[in-house]
Amino acid sequence: MRLVAVDEYRRRYAYGEDYGTSHFKFGPVAEKPRVVENRGLFLGGESKVLLKLFGVEKEVVVGPEIVRYLGSIEDVSRHLVYPMRDGVVAKDDERAWRVLYEISKYGFSVTIPEGARDFKGFYVTAALSAVAPDYMIEKLFEIHAKIDGEMGAVKAFTVIPQPLAVAIAEKTITCVVVESGHGNTQVTPISMYPIRDAAVVLNRGGAEADAMAAEVLRDLGYEDLAREEKFVRMFKESVGLIPRDLDEAVAKAKEDPGRFAATFTVPGTRVRVELGDRSWMRFLIGEIVFNPEHELFESYYKRGMPRPRDTIVGGERIRGTMPLGEAISLSVSKTSIELQPSLYRKIILSGGNFAWKVPRGLEDVAVDSAEKIRRQLEGYGIESQVTLVSDPLYSVWKGAIVYSLAVPEEFEWDWKRREGWFKRGIHY
Numbered sequence: 001m002r003l004v005a006v007d008e009y010r011r012r013y014a015y016g017e018d019y020g021t022s023h024f025k026f027g028p029v030a031e032k033p034r035v036v037e038n039r040g041l042f043l044g045g046e047s048k049v050l051l052k053l054f055g056v057e058k059e060v061v062v063g064p065e066i067v068r069y070l071g072s073i074e075d076v077s078r079h080l081v082y083p084m085r086d087g088v089v090a091k092d093d094e095r096a097w098r099v100l101y102e103i104s105k106y107g108f109s110v111t112i113p114e115g116a117r118d119f120k121g122f123y124v125t126a127a128l129s130a131v132a133p134d135y136m137i138e139k140l141f142e143i144h145a146k147i148d149g150e151m152g153a154v155k156a157f158t159v160i161p162q163p164l165a166v167a168i169a170e171k172t173i174t175c176v177v178v179e180s181g182h183g184n185t186q187v188t189p190i191s192m193y194p195i196r197d198a199a200v201v202l203n204r205g206g207a208e209a210d211a212m213a214a215e216v217l218r219d220l221g222y223e224d225l226a227r228e229e230k231f232v233r234m235f236k237e238s239v240g241l242i243p244r245d246l247d248e249a250v251a252k253a254k255e256d257p258g259r260f261a262a263t264f265t266v267p268g269t270r271v272r273v274e275l276g277d278r279s280w281m282r283f284l285i286g287e288i289v290f291n292p293e294h295e296l297f298e299s300y301y302k303r304g305m306p307r308p309r310d311t312i313v314g315g316e317r318i319r320g321t322m323p324l325g326e327a328i329s330l331s332v333s334k335t336s337i338e339l340q341p342s343l344y345r346k347i348i349l350s351g352g353n354f355a356w357k358v359p360r361g362l363e364d365v366a367v368d369s370a371e372k373i374r375r376q377l378e379g380y381g382i383e384s385q386v387t388l389v390s391d392p393l394y395s396v397w398k399g400a401i402v403y404s405l406a407v408p409e410e411f412e413w414d415w416k417r418r419e420g421w422f423k424r425g426i427h428y
Contacts, residue, residue: 013155015122016400017107018162019100021084021183022206022352025397026107028122033397034110036063040099042079043069062103063110086184086203087129087162089136101143108153121148121155121424125400125407130161130179130186130194131201131313137418145428156421158407163188163199165399166350168406170389174339175346176328178373179396180289180353182206185324187331189343198334200327203320204292204308206353209236212288215300216281222273231266235273238264240285241366242356244375246294249365253280260362283366286356290372292321325376347373347386350395354388 016033018025025033041061061069066080083089083096090096113119126140137159148154160168163177167190179186187200210229213236217226225231239262243249253260260279265272275281287294292308301307308320318327332343354369367375370386377384389395411420413427422428 009118009120010123010405013119013122014401014404015111015124016397016404017104017124017126018165018397018400019084019087019126019128020181020396021082021087022181024103024107025394026104027111027397029401032391032394034107036103036106037066038084038099038103039066039080039082040102041066041069042081042095060098060102062099063106084183086201086205087181087186088132089139091133091135097139097143100140101146104140104143105147105151108147108151112151112153121153123404123407123421124154124157125165125404126157126159127162127165127396127400128159129184129201130163130188130196130199131184131311132161134415141422141427144422148424148428154424156423158403158413158419158421160400160403160419161188161194162186162396163190164194165396165403166348166389167399168402169395169399170348172346172348174342175348176332176343177348177350178324178328178354180205180349180351182210182353185289185327185351185353187324187327189331189335189339191335191339191343195335197314198331199313200318200331201311201313202308202318202322202324202327203311204289205351206233206236206289208288208292208308209240209285209353211305212236212285212297212300213240215305216275216278216285217273219281220273220275220278225271225273231271234266235264236285238262239275239282240356241282241359241362242286242290242369242372243283244365244367244371246283246287246291246296249283250280250296252365253283286366289324289353290369290376291323293319293323323376325373325380328373328377329380329382344377344382344384347384349373349386349388350392352393355392 015028023035024038025035027033081095081099083099144154144157162179163186166177166179167175174191177188177190182205184205185202189195189198210232214226214232257277257279262275262279310320311318332340349369356369358366358368370388374384374386413420413422
């Protein structure tokens with residue numbers, strides 16, 4: 001694809017959207033995107049009369065406003081919709097598509113520049129999972145065309161895979177991008193463009209670490225807190241650790257529990273969780289992201305914790321529990337022998353599921369995500385260079401912004417290449 005000089009209008013009004021399973025990141029050129037949870041609350045049921053009494057006419061609420069209404073909904077689970085599962089929206093899930101429409105529209109409603117006389121709409125790039133089917137692209141075309149008709153917000157729209165957005169943000173044309181968010185983990189070799197036939201997608205991500213954190217809370221006697229998703233996520237992020245070697249880490253933590261002790265307190269509340277002599281369980285939360293096949297997890301699967309589901313890619317079944325190092329090795333093995341050494345020399349990690357820290361004093365047993373994967377690949381006899389992007393939460397969005405700046409104005413959408421602009425006045 002030919003890159004061109006960007007006019008001043010595009011510099012001001014390039015716009016990125018990252019449709020993650022857990023969060024929607026969006027906005028025009030800036031240091032960081034705006035972020036809201038990718039969910040919507042359908043108002044109705046027994047509370048509908050009361051809501052109308054207070055002048056609330058909305059059918060679906062998205063963004064920060066959701067919190068205001070949660071207390072008035074008796075059965076939150078029936079009304080609160082997370083539209084994506086493992087990065088994909090079911091074709092016939094009307095409620096999920098309604099939420100994506102509302103959340104996309106919300107993004108534009110809070111970012112359209114007030115009083116800008118030259119504003120004629122954003123150049124929008126949406127980043128989707130590498131396994132997003134064509135119907136998702138078609139549906140997003142429809143959604144953005146509809147929003148433009150209502151708000152004049154979208155001058156042109158295009159879509160790219162999330163791993164490609166990461167490679168663009170990192171200015172790397174030959175690499176393996178491992179993008180791990182809440183819903184899934186995408187392993188994608190890239191040589192100028194994603195090598196689709198070599199992509200390996202695992203149905204696990206931050207959700208599995210959350211599930212493990214919930215089991216830890218139950219074992220500690222906090223069954224009620226284990227049912228609150230947001231609390232579980234905060235607990236995971238506070239106490240979870242990636243072990244250098246799980247067996248060794250657990251053994252050391254059991255020998256000296258005081259050294260690994262952790263306490264989690266929710267700010268502004270009296271809620272306090274102490275791990276005490278079970279602090280060794282911190283390592284289970286991190287390990288399940290990288291190797292759910294370790295024998296320590298079997299007892300949790302047997303008692304009901306969901307085992308990561310298998311995926312079918314190109315007719316091949318990919319184990320949901322496949323260690324991440326093995327998944328990378330499998331993905332690279334599907335590329336040209338000549339290309340493989342270059343791919344192993346540049347493995348890029350991105351996504352909030354890789355943003356784990358190593359507490360001071362625990363460096364002998366805990367590692368970061370890049371070191372964990374390097375060690376896993378070393379176990380298969382593979383030398384590699386693995387790096388975590390400087391901003392793992394926002395790398396996809398940054399790449400989407402760069403792509404909005406880079407696509408030539410005259411490039412119209414082409415289904416064969418899956419690139420180009422879906423433009424006002426031509427397509428809608």
